[in-house]
Amino acid sequence: MVQLSPRQVHLDFHTSPAIDGIGEEFSRENFQAALKEGNLSSITVFAKCHHGQCYYPTKVGTMHPGLKFDLLGEMVDAAHEIGVKAPIYITAGWSAMDAENHPEWCGRKKDGSISASNYDFSCGPDDPKPACSWIDLCLNDGSYARHIYDITQEVCDRYEHVDGLFYDICFIREACYCDECVAGMKEMGLDPSNEEDAKKYYVIKHQDFMRKCGEILHKKHPEASIFFNSGGAEPNMPEYHDGSTHFEMEDLPTSWGGYDKMPFRAKFFERTGKSYLGMTGKFHTDWGEFGGFKPGEALKFEVASMMTYGARCSIGDQMHPSGKMDMETYRNIGYAYNYAQKIEEYSLHGRPTAKLGIYLSKNDTSNEGTAKMLLESQIDFDIVYQDHFEEFDTVILPDYVELSDGAVEKLQEFLKAGGKLLFTGESLVKDGKFQIDAGIRYEGNYGYEKDYLLIGDELGEGTVRSPFLAYSPAVKVEVEEGDVLANVMLPYFGRTYGKYCSHKNTPYNPADYDHAAAVQNGNIMYLAHKMGEIYKGYGSVYHRRYFINALRRLYGAQAFEVKMPSAGRAAMRYQAEEGRYCLSLLYASPITRGAVEVIEDMPPLYNVPVKIHVPEKITRVVTAVSGEEIPFTRDNGTVEFCVPYVQCHQMVVLETEQA
Known part of the structure; x- marks a missing residue:
């Protein structure tokens, strides 16, 4: 190579x-x-x-x-x-x-x-x-x-x-x-x-x-x-x-x-x-x-x-x-x-620690939008490559994924073994039917160019409880088994020259909301909107929080948790030969000037909270470049510490007992 x-x-x-x-x-x-x-x-x-x-x-x-x-x-x-x-x-x-x-x-x-x-x-x-x-x-x-x-x-x-x-x-x-x-x-x-x-x-x-x-x-x-x-x-x-x-x-x-x-x-x-x-x-x-x-x-x-x-x-x-x-x-x-x-x-070596996988669709907009929601939430992920679902705890299929027959079999084996699945929009739809039994039946669409989300308590943390606009229409599904955690609220009518309301989209009809937007059936979660595509195009924090809330009901195998602003990025690798984990933290906030995204200001973050969940015993935590020791606590296998500062980038090395 x-x-x-x-x-x-x-x-x-x-x-x-x-x-x-x-x-x-x-x-x-x-x-x-x-x-x-x-x-x-x-x-x-x-x-x-x-x-x-x-x-x-x-x-x-x-x-x-x-x-x-x-x-x-x-x-x-x-x-x-x-x-x-x-x-x-x-x-x-x-x-x-x-x-x-x-x-x-x-x-x-x-x-x-x-x-x-x-x-x-x-x-x-x-x-x-x-x-x-x-x-x-x-x-x-x-x-x-x-x-x-x-x-x-x-x-x-x-x-x-x-x-x-x-x-x-x-x-x-x-x-x-x-x-x-x-x-x-x-x-x-x-x-x-x-x-x-x-x-x-x-x-x-x-x-x-x-x-x-x-x-x-x-x-x-x-x-x-x-x-x-x-x-x-x-x-x-x-x-x-x-x-x-x-x-x-x-x-x-x-x-x-x-x-x-x-x-x-x-x-x-x-x-x-x-x-x-x-x-x-x-x-x-x-x-x-x-x-x-x-x-x-x-x-x-x-x-x-x-x-x-x-x-x-x-x-x-x-x-x-x-x-x-x-x-x-x-x-x-x-x-x-x-x-x-x-x-x-x-x-530049070692393996990623993420147990969350994205199965890439043929639509780059959906892929990028889905990845962006995870990156902004400091949730590390990897890519499902050549249908190896078994490498992950939870898998996301964004918006437009259609699987081959062989991949469907592997996905079903993954689910039977306890794997978890979040899929959105038109994913897993082939010939007018869902490719797996998720407790829902595909019914096409509602016939509107936009509709609204009405979110219940289960997925509502950090969101508004009023109906809020989805900029791409939901897939129409019939729920046969599972819990409805959010609803699609439809507009009074579509926008045409013959019938329209105000400057943009028609308002929601308060009486027309009994339609499933989020359905959880055991270890499977389905979101009827094309969330990656919507987020890439419009970037509403409420769409991101709704998506992440749904994901968190399934995914509990994060190797690390970091609390940073949405411009922060985090990823971790395990280097087995050296017996260490390497946590990388990035922070900068690009701004748009004209047609160009510019990074000028590089404000520092202080005392960034981190939790680490790995099987090895952590014996030492230190910043890679400056060599500064970071005190940490251990409780039931979870290691907690605060990174003293992140300016542009900080690399934190976690040495294990085998090192």
């Missing part, structure tokens, strides 16, 4: 051919000084960029017209000289020069038009160009893919030691209808007019692309890593996981979905057994931003967050066309990575 370096930079260099003097200010001394200042163990450098230019003397591609030397080779040698790895970047799905010179290489939509991202073909050369605007190229193992194979072969032959290859923009569409793909589908006996056949061909040929790139690399450099980006690290795209030696989760939280997207993805990829890293950026926004800076404290929080969930770290940067590294950038990165190095031994 490839073991990734812990502290990386991903160095972009998408540089226009209209700019001259490329790399003229590059020096080995400046490059190495930046890597040392940033405390890097690896830096991804560039062979070919989105403009289509190569940054080394090439016979296959086109060297940047403003470059007069082997910039790639100089960077690789300079990094290796100081013990830093230097995997190599090759653009795949976007290459402007190739798209212009070889229109037959372009991806095509079903109507025959060129596939593109944020690109207006009606614009002239002097019209303003929007950000991230590129034409898509076809990687379906055809003529353009063969060009990438040739680039790959050239790079592998040219450099004596290649640490790895990183291919970008690989899986951004579901199908391609270029002439080569249409002909290939027919040759394979597939129908190009059938959307499912086109998708099937796309997957098969992309898998061929990955396999062939890997064969070229590993024939010459058998220990090298390889990763295919843009869809290659998505939990719901497992068809593309085998081609990579590891996973790089490209989550730039300021602009790409926030700070809670990464944790559940990290937990998923840990389950694969391959090494994985989180990727953020040094930018205020995201890729391609020259002159944008994120504060060092924000970077420190981000890398500590990655490591909280067992991920190694990568920070994105972009080199100036001059080739000179920006030392302000690497001072910021170094500030974060100097801290990261101090907590590596407590973060």
